[in-house]
Amino acid sequence: MSRVTLAQWQMLAAVVDHGGFARAAEAVHKSPSTLNHAVHKLEQQLGVQVLEPVGRQVRLTEAGEMLLRRARQLIESAEALEDVAGRLSEGLEAEVVLSVDQIFPTGALAVALSRFSTAYPHVRVQLHETVLNGGIEMLYDGRADLAISGLAAQGFLGEPLVTIRFIAVAHRDHELHALERELDLRDLQRHRQLVVRDSALRQSMDAGWLKAEQRWTVSHLETSIDMIRRGLGFAWLPETRIHDDLNSGVLHPLPLSAGGIREVPMQMIFRDRDRAGPATHAMALALKDAVASECPSDA
Numbered sequence: 001m002s003r004v005t006l007a008q009w010q011m012l013a014a015v016v017d018h019g020g021f022a023r024a025a026e027a028v029h030k031s032p033s034t035l036n037h038a039v040h041k042l043e044q045q046l047g048v049q050v051l052e053p054v055g056r057q058v059r060l061t062e063a064g065e066m067l068l069r070r071a072r073q074l075i076e077s078a079e080a081l082e083d084v085a086g087r088l089s090e091g092l093e094a095e096v097v098l099s100v101d102q103i104f105p106t107g108a109l110a111v112a113l114s115r116f117s118t119a120y121p122h123v124r125v126q127l128h129e130t131v132l133n134g135g136i137e138m139l140y141d142g143r144a145d146l147a148i149s150g151l152a153a154q155g156f157l158g159e160p161l162v163t164i165r166f167i168a169v170a171h172r173d174h175e176l177h178a179l180e181r182e183l184d185l186r187d188l189q190r191h192r193q194l195v196v197r198d199s200a201l202r203q204s205m206d207a208g209w210l211k212a213e214q215r216w217t218v219s220h221l222e223t224s225i226d227m228i229r230r231g232l233g234f235a236w237l238p239e240t241r242i243h244d245d246l247n248s249g250v251l252h253p254l255p256l257s258a259g260g261i262r263e264v265p266m267q268m269i270f271r272d273r274d275r276a277g278p279a280t281h282a283m284a285l286a287l288k289d290a291v292a293s294e295c296p297s298d299a
Helices: 006-018 021-028 032-046 062-089 106-119 133-140 185-189 221-229 239-248 278-294
Strands: 051-054 057-060 095-101 124-130 146-149 158-171 192-196 214-218 234-238 251-253 261-270
Touching (some): 006 021, 006 032, 021 032, 095 133, 095 278, 106 124, 124 133, 133 146, 146 278, 158 221, 158 239, 158 278, 192 221, 214 221, 221 234, 221 239, 234 239, 261 278
Parallel strands (some): 192 234
Antiparallel strands (some): 146 261, 158 234, 158 251, 158 261
């Protein structure tokens, strides 16, 4: 057990912050003698002088400055701990589990998490980056408090969040662009397509056009984008993820006669909206606000 109590450190900090025992006593509603006794006992217990008189006031000794600097960390940690306990007693969750499909704009996600963290700094966040049925499966299993998905979940009501536009693209030097004409699906069949694997463990699915004779399946959207940038195939990719590549000319849209652009409406789904705690609702609001501020209306 610690010889010095947290209350003693708090009283020492009050004396220093208010420039003396009398003013500190008024601020913390203790008598000057109580503060004097607490500090004197602290010095006895530590065997170190922490305050020295300067006229009618007191100041920290060199040792006192070092000790109080570290003690303030304890005081702040204790205050934070009590704040967390108070929020928990009011029904605040200790953790929010968020499942987000990888096609969701990363900029909006980062802004939402930053805003949430500012309002709820002590609530942990578990972020699962899923593909296709992966997020829905987490809802069914009760492993996610909130999910963002482009798929509907049976038995759950979703709220429209943002529509993601996919564009069929390949590197500017890809053989498909060298044809210099309008393309059809027969042209695509002779080249490698890159697709992202469904992250669901039980009911995985394939989505999109999958008739290429060569097909590479990867686990993460960023891997697919990187391979497309290297000229290793073609794919339908979210416009928000390749905006800079399109503007710089590294990637070019494939001139398909039809189907070159697809739109996927994404929705936000609560595992149980009525039972969700304040932190989960705050996360949902942060995501909606971030989409409104970060995503163009035709994203």
